[in-house]
Amino acid sequence: MQSRLGLKPGTPPLVALRGVAKYFPGVIANEDVNLAIYPGEIHALLGENGAGKSTLMNILTGIYQADAGEIVVDGETMAFASPVEAIAAGIGMVHQHFKLVQAFTVAENVHLGWSQTPARISARDLEARTLKLSQDLGLAVTPGARVSDLSTGEQQRVEILRVLSRDARVLILDEPTAVLTPAEAQELFVALRAFTARGNAVIFISHKLDEVMEIANRVTILRGGRKVATEWTENCSEKGLAQMMVGREIVLNTLRGRPEGAGIGAPVLELRDVSLNAGDLSLLKNINLTLHAGEVLGIAGVAGNGQRELSHLLTGMSTPSEGAVLLEGQDVSRSGARAMAQAGVGHIPEDRLHAGMAPALPITDNAVLREYDRAPLAKGPWYLPRQAFHLAREIAKIAEVAVPDFAMPARNLSGGNQQRLVARREMRIADKVLIAAYPSRGLDVGAINTMMRYFVELRDSGVAVVLISEELEELMNLADRIAVMFHGEIMGILPAEGVDIDEIGLMMGGRRAA
Amino acid sequence: MSTWRLQRLPAASPLVSLSARLISVVLALVTAGIILAATGKNPLDLGAQVISSTFGSSFGMADLALLFTPLLYTGLAVAVGLRIGVWNIGAEGQFNLGAFAAAGVALFLPGPPALILPLMAVMGMAAGALWILIPTLARAYADVSELITTLLMNFVAALLVTYVATGPWLDPSGMALATTARLPVEVPAVWDIVHWGLPVGLILAVLLAVAFGFTRWGYEVRIGGSNPGNARYAGMPVRRHLITVMLVSGAIAGLGGMMEVAGTVHRLQGGISNNFGYIGIMVAVLARAAPLGVIFTALLMAVILNGGIILQPQGLTTQTVLAVTGLILFYAAIGDEFARYRLIRNAKPAGTR
Ligand SMILES: Nc1ncnc2c1ncn2[C@@H]1O[C@H](COP(=O)(O)OP(=O)(O)OP(=O)(O)O)[C@@H](O)[C@H]1O
Numbered sequence: 131m132q133s134r135l136g137l138k139p140g141t142p143p144l145v146a147l148r149g150v151a152k153y154f155p156g157v158i159a160n161e162d163v164n165l166a167i168y169p170g171e172i173h174a175l176l177g178e179n180g181a182g183k184s185t186l187m188n189i190l191t192g193i194y195q196a197d198a199g200e201i202v203v204d205g206e207t208m209a210f211a212s213p214v215e216a217i218a219a220g221i222g223m224v225h226q227h228f229k230l231v232q233a234f235t236v237a238e239n240v241h242l243g244w245s246q247t248p249a250r251i252s253a254r255d256l257e258a259r260t261l262k263l264s265q266d267l268g269l270a271v272t273p274g275a276r277v278s279d280l281s282t283g284e285q286q287r288v289e290i291l292r293v294l295s296r297d298a299r300v301l302i303l304d305e306p307t308a309v310l311t312p313a314e315a316q317e318l319f320v321a322l323r324a325f326t327a328r329g330n331a332v333i334f335i336s337h338k339l340d341e342v343m344e345i346a347n348r349v350t351i352l353r354g355g356r357k358v359a360t361e362w363t364e365n366c367s368e369k370g371l372a373q374m375m376v377g378r379e380i381v382l383n384t385l386r387g388r389p390e391g392a393g394i395g396a397p398v399l400e401l402r403d404v405s406l407n408a409g410d411l412s413l414l415k416n417i418n419l420t421l422h423a424g425e426v427l428g429i430a431g432v433a434g435n436g437q438r439e440l441s442h443l444l445t446g447m448s449t450p451s452e453g454a455v456l457l458e459g460q461d462v463s464r465s466g467a468r469a470m471a472q473a474g475v476g477h478i479p480e481d482r483l484h485a486g487m488a489p490a491l492p493i494t495d496n497a498v499l500r501e502y503d504r505a506p507l508a509k510g511p512w513y514l515p516r517q518a519f520h521l522a523r524e525i526a527k528i529a530e531v532a533v534p535d536f537a538m539p540a541r542n543l544s545g546g547n548q549q550r551l552v553a554r555r556e557m558r559i560a561d562k563v564l565i566a567a568y569p570s571r572g573l574d575v576g577a578i579n580t581m582m583r584y585f586v587e588l589r590d591s592g593v594a595v596v597l598i599s600e601e602l603e604e605l606m607n608l609a610d611r612i613a614v615m616f617h618g619e620i621m622g623i624l625p626a627e628g629v630d631i632d633e634i635g636l637m638m639g640g641r642r643a644a
Numbered sequence: 645m646s647t648w649r650l651q652r653l654p655a656a657s658p659l660v661s662l663s664a665r666l667i668s669v670v671l672a673l674v675t676a677g678i679i680l681a682a683t684g685k686n687p688l689d690l691g692a693q694v695i696s697s698t699f700g701s702s703f704g705m706a707d708l709a710l711l712f713t714p715l716l717y718t719g720l721a722v723a724v725g726l727r728i729g730v731w732n733i734g735a736e737g738q739f740n741l742g743a744f745a746a747a748g749v750a751l752f753l754p755g756p757p758a759l760i761l762p763l764m765a766v767m768g769m770a771a772g773a774l775w776i777l778i779p780t781l782a783r784a785y786a787d788v789s790e791l792i793t794t795l796l797m798n799f800v801a802a803l804l805v806t807y808v809a810t811g812p813w814l815d816p817s818g819m820a821l822a823t824t825a826r827l828p829v830e831v832p833a834v835w836d837i838v839h840w841g842l843p844v845g846l847i848l849a850v851l852l853a854v855a856f857g858f859t860r861w862g863y864e865v866r867i868g869g870s871n872p873g874n875a876r877y878a879g880m881p882v883r884r885h886l887i888t889v890m891l892v893s894g895a896i897a898g899l900g901g902m903m904e905v906a907g908t909v910h911r912l913q914g915g916i917s918n919n920f921g922y923i924g925i926m927v928a929v930l931a932r933a934a935p936l937g938v939i940f941t942a943l944l945m946a947v948i949l950n951g952g953i954i955l956q957p958q959g960l961t962t963q964t965v966l967a968v969t970g971l972i973l974f975y976a977a978i979g980d981e982f983a984r985y986r987l988i989r990n991a992k993p994a995g996t997r
């Protein structure tokens with residue numbers, strides 16, 4: 131075992147979990163989990179949504195205390211009361227949802243809550259220290275930049291730098307690539323390999339099996355809070371991994387085929403010469419787009435090329451600076467998001483924590499966001515909490531999310547379960563159009579599959595679906611046409627049937643369709 | 645061998661939270677008792693004295709009710725703001741302005757009480773709302789934090805009231821040095837010297853609880869207060885709700901001021917707000933911004949303030965009493981944190997750290 135990782139026989143693990151269990155009211159998050167992490171390895175942690183991956187890592191880093199079992203570091207049993215103690219023992223984590231202080235600079239964030247930060251230090255020196263750390267550890271950051279101005283990939287580098295600068299030997303990453311562009315993900319992998327080459331270890335949580343196959347040495351699979359297996363990645367296939375995760379076989383097939391009678395219909399939603407400006411900045415330029423009933427339109431492109439703005443325009447969250455948005459021929463440019471939702475436009479937003487949900491409020495409040503103002507939840511000006519509870523239970527059921535307590539804040543749900551709830555809530559009201567921005571972010575393979583099937587059902591019943599995604603494979607499987615965005619413009623719209631991936635790649639880089 | 649350890653829960657159970665609140669009150673009183681004992685007083689005697697003078701006679705009960713009433717209004721005012729994430733530190737000033745406007749109507753507008761009293765209430769509420777208008781617009785349109793703006797308005801209001809009460813509106817009879825004449829109308833009594841301000845305040849608390857819990861508006865305010873981005877995504881009129889809620893908050897504090905001047909004090913004078921606005925912040929926080937909870941926490945604060953008044957002859961200062969209220973808040977904050985932990989028994993030893 132050790133020799134296969136290039137270690138001397140008998141090398142002890144950097145950290146080991148023995149018989150760890152964690153129970154939440156009504157939920158077994160972890161039970162009897164054993165795990166050993168050796169120097170030099172990248173260890174992937176796989177499992178369905180709610181399988182207990184994040185919880186297990188939160189135990190390892192002292193955010194939660196285990197209800198049973200123990201953590202062994204360098205042969206010594208440890209109980210971490212807080213992440214600060216864990217990092218002192220060399221275990222650090224970058225969370226599914228970042229925890230940086232947005233208003234602070236990179237340098238300030240890196241030095242925040244660190245015993246080695248000098249008590250009095252000028253901003254200049256702080257930035258110099260940060261620059262040095264960043265060079266030593268091979269993670270390029272801009273020390274003086276404010277975190278709120280950084281891209282997601284850059285913020286993640288800051289988080290990693292924060293952990294590594296505290297001399298972590300075990301770096302835990304919770305779904306790090308869910309929010310990265312493929313190029314950013316490759317950069318991350320290079321940094322991770324360099325880190326493990328120095329005799330450290332990485333624990334890597336992901337739902338993307340191809341990534342796991344690419345980067346991990348070993349993989350551990352959790353199901354229902356229990357460990358199913360730990361395997362060498364070489365001995366696994368994506369299919370096998372998926373099967374171990376869900377406990378049954380998953381059939382992935384192309385979804386473009388249609389049943390008799392379900393065809394592409396009349397135009398539903400139209401953008402005519404739409405532009406969007408913020409001050410002098412041009413966010414969207416001259417967009418022309420026609421969506422038809424019963425079709426799936428894919429939007430490809432590197433994140434940050436106007437997809438978010440486009441989804442806001444299509445759902446009434448923003449009004450175009452020029453041009454018009456038409457819903458079934460009516461000008462809805464200034465209708466607003468509520469009117470659009472009432473007219474049957476659903477919206478799975480790209481950022482569930484800031485837009486899609488109110489994480490601090492009960493699950494019920496979050497589940498009924500689209501229907502609190504209609505019967506049976508509303509009667510005149512009244513809101514009926516009992517009816518709301520019934521609806522929330524129904525949505526949780528079809529979303530296949532087990533909720534022990536609907537009064538619990540929504541943030542207590544696992545990341546993927548939050549996404550499932552939001553997606554279901556939106557599909558319910560999407561009678562005409564569904565705008566889905568990165569809907570599979572954070573979902574496990576099984577859940578992605580289920581969601582795609584529901585998209586197909588919506589499509590076949592005559593709903594127009596817009597699927598914004600960075601996964602070309604996902605787009606090619608589902609979409610009828612693919613539009614490619616670059617710098618706020620649509621470079622071209624291609625039929626998905628027989629499309630050339632290289633051509634899409636070129637268009638994503640700014641070349642117009644021939 | 646088994647060990648005990650603390651486990652952090654995802655959410656505190658309501659019962660545990662409530663007990664933690666009660667325990668924090670008891671602890672604050674015990675702490676105060678220890679300090680009193682250290683200064684050579686017998687805390688048990690003093691406590692007995694407070695209880696017998698407050699609850700032992702109808703005078704005591706009436707005094708308590710008169711302290712409870714303004715705290716009910718200011719507590720509700722602050723609580724309403726908190727529902728949408730606004731800290732109305734300015735209830736003190738809005739209370740003063742409400743008293744000022746109501747007194748102005750009573751002193752200068754002749755008419756039958758049946759007409760004048762409702763007018764005073766309306767003007768009191770309007771004045772309270774007016775006093776929070778600028779902070780409201782600054783917050784709604786320029787995202788200026790209301791913490792400082794509402795606070796600053798308090799000083800202006802206090803100076804204004806003192807100025808008119810000692811200057812232009814000074815009692816012309818020459819009998820009083822720093823107050824207006826006795827108002828010609830008053831809020832009628834319900835029991836003893838307790839006036840209608842109390843039942844009206846209680847009804848208001850119930851109405852607010854219903855509005856927040858059982859209307860679509862209340863749901864939208866909840867979402868907007870918790871995550872404005874989520875409310876915008878759903879197309880809710882976040883800004884409009886923010887403005888309404890803040891104005892309502894000011895109006896409630898203003899109504900409190902009207903009730904105080906027309907029901908309890910009967911004259912406008914400097915310091916009529918008596919820190920009620922600031923104590924209202926504690927009332928609201930202890931009640932976790934729940935309108936029905938405010939009824940209980942306002943009563944608790946009234947008992948403590950009343951105790952301070954009873955003990956004044958024993959050399960207890962207002963500062964001491966305010967310190968006790970501060971202690972309660974302090975312990976309550978600690979209690980809230982502890983309510984999220986549970987003591988559990990481990991089968992295996994917990995480790996060496
Ligand atoms: N603070 C909490 N309170 C109550 N239940 C919780 C809490 N945290 C997690 N859970 C529950 O524990 C289970 C495991 O959650 P966890 O977040 O570990 O899942 P996960 O494997 O990370 O899933 P995902 O892939 O969706 O992120 C879920 O059912 C979740 O609802």
Ligand SMILES: [Mg+2]
Nearest residue numbers: 184226544545
């Ligand atoms: Mg997770």
